[in-house]
Amino acid sequence: METNHSNQMDLSLVEKDSLFIEMHGIVKRFPGVLANDHVDFDLRRGEIHALLGENGAGKSTLMDVLAGLYQPESGTIKVKDTVVNFSSPRDAIRAGIGMVHQHFMLVPSQTVTENILLGLDRPRFRLNLKDYDQEIADLGERFGLKVDPRAKIWQLSVGEQQRVEILKMLYRGTDILIMDEPTAVLAPQEIEDLFKTLRAMVAEGKSIVFISHKLQEVMAISDRVTVLRKGRVTAAGLSTRLTTRQELARQMVGRDVVFFLEKKPAKPGEVVLDIKEVSAENDKGLHALNGVSLNVRAGEIVGLAGVAGNGQRELAQVITGLRKCTAGKLFLHGQSITNRSALFGILRGIAHVPEDRTLVGTSPNLSVTDNIIMKKYRQSPIARSGMLNMPVATKFANQLRGDYDIVVPNVETPVRLLSGGNLQRVILAREISGQPSLLVAVQPTRGLDVGAIEGVHRLLLAQRDAGAATLLISEELEELLSLSDRVFVVYEGRIMGEVQIGGSEPSSGLIETVGLMMTGTPLEQIRQGEAERHV
Amino acid sequence: MSENSSVQPSLQKRRFPFRLYFEPRLEEPPRWYPVAVSLGAILFALIIGGILIKLAGGDPIRSYIHIAEASFGSVGVLSDTIVKATPILLTSLACSIAFRMRLWNIGAEGQFIMGAFGASAIVLTPVLPANTPAWIFIPVMILAGMLAGALWGLIPGLLKAFFNVNEIISSLMMNYIAIAWVNFWVFAVWTEGGFQMTRQFPKNAWLPRLLDYAKAIPLFRGLTTHLGLVLGIVAAVILWFIIYRSRWGYEIRLIGDNPRAAQYAGINITRNVVLVMMLSGALAGLGGMSEVTGVVHRLQTSPVAAGYGFTGIIVAWLAKLNPLVAILVSILFGALILAGREIQPSGVPKMIQGVILVCLIASDFLLRYRIRVVRTGEES
Secondary structure: OHHHHHHHHHHHHHOOOOEEEEEEEEEEEEOOEEEEEEEEEEEEOOOEEEEEOOOOOOHHHHHHHHOOOOOOOEEEEEEOOEEEOOOOHHHHHHOOEEEEOOOOOOOOOOEHHHHHHOOOOOOOOOOOHHHHHHHHHHHHHHHOOOOOOOOEHHHOOHHHHHHHHHHHHHHOOOOEEEEEOHHHHOOHHHHHHHHHHHHHHHHOOOEEEEEEOOHHHHHHHOOEEEEEEOOEEEEEEEEHHHOOHHHHHHHHHOOOOOOOOOOOOOOOOOEEEEEEEEEEEOOOOOEEEEEEEEEEEOOEEEEEEOOOOOOHHHHHHHHOOOOOOOEEEEEEOOEEOOOOOHHHHHHOOEEEEOOOHHHHHOOOOOEHHHHHOOOOOOOOOOEEOOEEOHHHHHHHHHHHHHHOOOOOOOOOOEHHHOOHHHHHHHHHHHHHHOOOOEEEEEOOOOOOOHHHHHHHHHHHHHHHHOOOEEEEEOOOHHHHHHHOOEEEEEEOOEEEEEEEOOOOOOOHHHHHHHHHHHOOOOHHHHHHHHHHHHO | OOHHHHHOHHHOOOOOOEEEEEEEOOOOOOOHHHHHHHHHHHHHHHHHHHHHHHHOOOOHHHHHHHHHHHHHOOHHHHHHHHHHHHHHHHHHHHHHHHHHOOOOOOOHHHHHHHHHHHHHHHHHOOOOOOOOOHHHHHHHHHHHHHHHHHHHHHHHHHHHHHHOOOHHHHHHHHHHHHHHHHHHHHHHHOEOOOOOOEOOOOHHHOOOEHHHHOOOOHHHOOOOOEOHHHHHHHHHHHHHHHHHHEHHHHHHHHHHHOHHHHHHOOOOHHHHHHHHHHHHHHHHHHHHHHHHHHHHOOOOHHHHOOOHHHHHHHHHHHOOOOHHHHHHHHHHHHHHHHHHHHHOOOOHHHHHHHHHHHHHHHHHHHHHEEEEEEEHHHHO
16 A cells, blocks of 8 residues: 555656546436436646535536545546545545545544544454544644544534544545535634634645535635536536636526625514623533623524634523533523523423424424424424324415425424425424514524525514524524624624624625634724724 | 455456345335244244254154144144233333343343232231232232332342342343242242142132133133233333323334433433333233133243243343233244143254244245355456
8 A cells, every 4th residue: 555655755856737536427316316427527636626506516426436435327437547436435545535425423422533544454353542632633733634633523613524524534545535515614713723624734745525515615725626417417527716706606596696695674672682791611520601691682693703613502591401600690581591491491482493303303203294393392283282183284284385385295294204405494484483582593504505595594684573582503604694684693602793784795804803803802892903003 | 354355356256156245224114024024934934844844854844734734733732822922012012112121121020020929928828818809909919010020120120220230130030049049939838738838829819710600601611711811911001102192102113213202301310220121020920810710720840931021121122122922922932832742842843942943033034135146256
């Protein structure tokens, strides 16, 4: 393996643009769907090649084929000019191809080091983990992947877990790293860190396939881009220097995309949610919230901006009764909801779109109907003295299926068979149809395609105009600024400040202010600095 | 997964003209499909069983006919099959409801024995005098049996709910305590002349049997099917409604499938763990009561603690935790136990039972995966 590797390094000096990967005429069929229809794809040494397309365009399928998870019906794959046929991811890794999936494949109760060593031949017998801890810390250092090798996975933020996945592949010596929508789970700062890592890898002669549906990122990070639409290539290997965002958007969706939202001016009413000096701990028992105060009025969307892992998750859990706070008070319509049960909040109209739609928001093997009545099964007309009125429940589910455009053969389908977008619509339908007085929406558009995101945004605005109070917690700054009427910024469990957003497109000064707050500068300091500059 | 298969498959010669691919099913199969797969699995198992019989020097066809006759051939043997199926049905219901919530109650055996004990205590203590009319005796014994079983389920339930003690271990251990406990009473306190059994219950403490009505309906002569069957079927129907049509059942299904979603929906998991373990214990206890008052008519460890609690685990799984399907599977199991004894006390019939089980459980694979046959020529 080693000698082989160095041989090829020499070759690369001769042939600078040598192809690492050539995929030709790949066809992959799923029941009822042609996921890849004669797709060609190639990857050069030392490049970042983006694979762009909407959800369901076949990007992940194509890369799953390359990573040995699926066998294509037809087509050939060449790695370094050799035809290969992977029957498992192990084969792909042996050929130097590693993939980091959207859903991480880590053992929560084990440490970072243990996860990275898992499945390897060494250590053979004695687990002298300390040496490996150091080795992994060094590897992380080299590529700018900061993570404590001795931390247990469940204690890590999503961003950190992703770093572990990347380290896992690097440790196995992969030359080709496939990243499936890596930024979907990251905050802006983490995205910047990831990009640095990717660039460091490319500088060492590795190649990266970057799956995404975010144009901005594709333009920022990749050298070339291949666009897929409905299983077909619509643009192959375009250089990002020679194309434009608009052009790529057109190739991707086949229609013009609306980037900004029209919205009516907000008519804020009485205070619905009032949070006063709330503190709470995270799963590790560390301070996650330190005296957070904010309020949300009826008829407005209040955004909470911040880099992932700064207490957003904990705040949502405290409001919805899923986590106890250690200090402070919360009021809903003036009534204390401090440390009350989740049920207490549900019965008083708190709706919650959770961060994690498969682990928390839905029950995979239960039907669409069962998932839709999750918050309503206690109340008439679905509940009838201890029993469930199934005809009413089914009718209700069918009605929401129509209203919210949930694409399923029937409402008896278990939701594990639904796509991410449809699953999110099931959750939104359930939470919004209850006409909540307060909606806590955490990352409501994560992982959705452009069309679906627009739909979710319209729903949230309709809610606002109907007089609901919405707390929108998101790591997509663009989304927060275009939807919210006010934005609070949280940093290390503290509110850095609050900014008003007008009806128009946010100014660059405003974005800069929010960005500064997200990196830990309180609003007063920013204002002071400005004042001093003017004097 | 060898080196050359991954790198250069084109050079490798394939011995077989076909290759099998297994793919996960992405959509729900039609409704008839699971039924057809199960029947196919049984047929497949019978063919293997036939080969076994042939190897043992028997005639497969005649043996199968004999088995069928020995368990379903006449009203008499059918009745015996049902008598065997009744305790299995109740323990399988006990397991289904607990497994539904992913509570691995392995203690149905102990809860069954405690149910038998609780019912017997009414007669033997005595709580009620021996001349109490049956219409008071039987309901009181049913309650006592269910309570004793529920108590035996409550203990691992509380341990699980409040101290997160693994219920598999605790409920399994409770089985041994139950057997020892009942042995103590049977050997020492309630022993009949030093034998390892108690005295027989008075007739009015027996569950009514079909043969009790033989005077009015001659067909019922000698039929030992007892009221326990009705109790079992009623329990199955009620349980079906609880699981699929009640608010509580919805909570149980939701907790079983995704506890974090249940928490998010405001459901109290701790309370449900305790309640479901109690219901599970009560159902097994009802089984023990039915066995001791319907068949054995005295308290005695050996025929009561015959492993019905463990058979119930298998039956619950084969019935896919559906209480109504459990009725059918229990009867099939009753037949297998009975017919097995008919042909040979041990050996081949037990092997056939085992083969059927393995095939049925393995056939589940076909519900989750699709098999695609590809000719090797087509691939390239």
